[in-house]
Amino acid sequence: MAKPKRVYQVWKGSNKFFFGGRLIFGPDAQSLLITISLIVVPVVIFCVFVARHLLHRFAAYDAGFAILAVAIAFTIYVLVLLLLTSARDPGIIPRNSHPPEEEFSYDTSVQHPLEGPRHTPSLQFPRSKEVIVNGMPVKIKYCDTCMLYRPPRCSHCSICNNCVERFDHHCPWVGQCIGLRNYRYFFFFVSSSTLLCIYVFSMCALYIKFLMDEDYPTVWKAMRHSPASVVLMIYCFVSLWFVGGLTGFHLYLISTNQTTYENFRYRADNRPNVYNRGCISNFLEVFCSRVKPSRNKFRAFVQEEPPLPPPTSRYREPESESTNEPRSKVEDDLEIGGELLKISRRRNSTEVDEELRGRSSNGMHSVASEAELNMGSETQHATSRPEVRNSSWGRRSGSWEISPDTLPRRPPTA
Numbered sequence: 326m327a328k329p330k331r332v333y334q335v336w337k338g339s340n341k342f343f344f345g346g347r348l349i350f351g352p353d354a355q356s357l358l359i360t361i362s363l364i365v366v367p368v369v370i371f372c373v374f375v376a377r378h379l380l381h382r383f384a385a386y387d388a389g390f391a392i393l394a395v396a397i398a399f400t401i402y403v404l405v406l407l408l409l410t411s412a413r414d415p416g417i418i419p420r421n422s423h424p425p426e427e428e429f430s431y432d433t434s435v436q437h438p439l440e441g442p443r444h445t446p447s448l449q450f451p452r453s454k455e456v457i458v459n460g461m462p463v464k465i466k467y468c469d470t471c472m473l474y475r476p477p478r479c480s481h482c483s484i485c486n487n488c489v490e491r492f493d494h495h496c497p498w499v500g501q502c503i504g505l506r507n508y509r510y511f512f513f514f515v516s517s518s519t520l521l522c523i524y525v526f527s528m529c530a531l532y533i534k535f536l537m538d539e540d541y542p543t544v545w546k547a548m549r550h551s552p553a554s555v556v557l558m559i560y561c562f563v564s565l566w567f568v569g570g571l572t573g574f575h576l577y578l579i580s581t582n583q584t585t586y587e588n589f590r591y592r593a594d595n596r597p598n599v600y601n602r603g604c605i606s607n608f609l610e611v612f613c614s615r616v617k618p619s620r621n622k623f624r625a626f627v628q629e630e631p632p633l634p635p636p637t638s639r640y641r642e643p644e645s646e647s648t649n650e651p652r653s654k655v656e657d658d659l660e661i662g663g664e665l666l667k668i669s670r671r672r673n674s675t676e677v678d679e680e681l682r683g684r685s686s687n688g689m690h691s692v693a694s695e696a697e698l699n700m701g702s703e704t705q706h707a708t709s710r711p712e713v714r715n716s717s718w719g720r721r722s723g724s725w726e727i728s729p730d731t732l733p734r735r736p737p738t739a
């Protein structure tokens with residue numbers, strides 16, 4: 326018997342997993358090594374070429390050691406924050422294994438061109454819904470890849486290929502999405518890096534000052550004596566614009582309860598911010614709320630999908646109930662629903678997405694065979710990706726809920 330697979334081994338997103346699925350990174354996790362070296366290398370240079378010379382320059386002997394110790398401890402703190410940001414689930418919403426069936430609507434009024442009026446169901450579900458957040462309507466969209474309605478503030482990261490709650494942005498420096506579960510650590514990482522820059526810069530300046538007080542009367546001569554200090558000061562100065570600017574920007578975002586993504590979108594769309602609850606509450610929300618547990622159990626074993634439940638007869642035509650004739654056409658809504666299920670289990674969801682689009686544009690009169698769909702998916706993609714597909718899908722208001730139908734271990738209900 327084949328060894329049961331774990332969730333991270335069959336993961337459909339682009340993430341990289343380490344230590345048996347205990348650590349999850351984005352696909353660009355290798356950029357983390359660059360980021361770490363951008364922090365560690367300057368600090369090592371600082372310790373060796375600057376802090377070492379400061380050890381004995383204070384009347385109170387321990388003050389010199391404190392400079393070194395603070396630099397090392399602070400660097401470790403920054404690195405821990407970096408790992409907390411990039412090695413954890415940022416708030417990924419588990420994909421559904423099939424589209425939300427409860428949202429399908431069956432248009433039975435379509436007439437078949439050859440066979441005259443008959444009940445031909447066509448598969449539709451709304452691509453967007455409206456939910457009420459703080460008394461204001463917010464449009465939520467359906468994600469074709471994850472087959473779910475994204476909760477408010479959730480967005481699909483194109484790099485990681487996941488829907489992420491309270492999506493802020495995908496940070497290439499930490500190689501991970503910044504979302505609901507790691508935003509706090511990301512902010513602490515950025516702001517601590519800013520402080521580290523200021524600290525190293527100040528200590529280098531202090532060292533130059535000491536040199537000037539001793540044997541090197543001019544700045545120029547002192548700098549020539551300690552080129553490492555000069556390089557570090559330039560490096561910290563440049564970095565400070567980057568991390569300091571980012572810290573300021575995120576302080577503004579936190580105070581107004583926006584994500585980076587929303588900030589750009591709101592500006593473009595001129596939309597009101599419905600999440601702003603006042604500056605202090607916004608800060609409390611980011612820093613003092615409990616970090617939600619991950620929705621993903623990456624190390625859980627994947628359970629075989631339970632067999633398809635027998636088709637319910639809700640939408641079935643009465644005559645097909647009574648006859649046992651094999652159906653020559655696959656027009657039946659249930660057939661289609663079943664096929665969707667099968668396809669979505671078997672194939673990657675992008676293809677399913679294309680098929681869905683192809684089918685919804687073709688109507689359900691001519692559901693192609695699997696082979697045709699496989700061959701034709703490229704052309705369908707090119708020709709019939711219907712921009713008009715939204716026209717028949719009205720907006721619907723409804724209470725927001727996330728389908729519990731998640732990837733790991735569905736309880737066998739059938």
Ligand SMILES: [Zn+2]
Pocket residue numbers: 468469470471472480481482486487488
């Ligand atoms: Zn998605």
Ligand SMILES: [Zn+2]
Pocket residue numbers: 351482483484485486494495496501502503
């Ligand atoms: Zn991402």
